[in-house]
Amino acid sequence: MADLLLDMQERRELCDLVEQLGPSVPTLIEGWTAHDLAAHLVLRERDVVAGPCMVLPGPFERFAERRRARLAQRTNFTRLVGRIRSGPPIGFFRIGWVRSLANLNEFFVHHEDVRRANNQGPRSLTPAMDAALWRNVRRGGRYLSRRLQGCGLEIEWAGTNERVRVQRGEPTARLSGLPGELLLYVFGRQPAAQVEVSGPPEAVAAVHRTHFGM
Secondary structure (H helix, E strand, O other), X not given: OOOOOHHHHHHHHHHHHHHHHOOOOEOOOOOOEHHHHHHHHXXXXXXXXXXXXXXXXXXXXXXXXXXXXXXXXXXXXXXHHHHHHOOOOOOHHHOHHHHHHHHHXXXXXXXXXXXXXXXXXXXXXXXXXHHHHHHHHHHHHHHHOOOOOOOEEEEEEOOOOOEEEEEOOOOEEEEEEOHHHHHHHHOOOHHHOOOEEEOOHHHHHHHHOOOOOO
């Protein structure tokens, strides 16, 4: 396992978990089961029309969701998981930076979507995984917190001197936690993420009312 790319490691562990728990278990995504999530992951990588629409607003997003729902309805769970486990198809999702950034984020967050919705707490991650997730928090933090208004935002790797300002402004709030928890927070999984929010009360309030994520 240690010599696998980190995104592939998360992909395989997610597949192992959903096969163990079954297609009907809940996830942190409201209304989605593991079967729904599996359809989402297959659509993202293999539907060249609907996949790109998943990150676009309005009618594009609704179109992608209709395709995902049809895929979930028509395709056996075991087959969907098998397609995920086989790895990214030839093309965009095999590019190195895509695997280390977008793919790793996607599979780590969705792995935790299943784990934490089914009473499994935070994992102890390897130093390599922590470093990779911290790098991705630094790279994506500004975009994922773009809806924050009324304050600045600083993100801190708890227990280290690693810190990055992702939004300018005063007063400033701080998110402090381990890299995986910070990634979950800025991806919109605030209730499940073990992150401390500190700073002036008005800044903390602004963070709590913000919808983070894509």
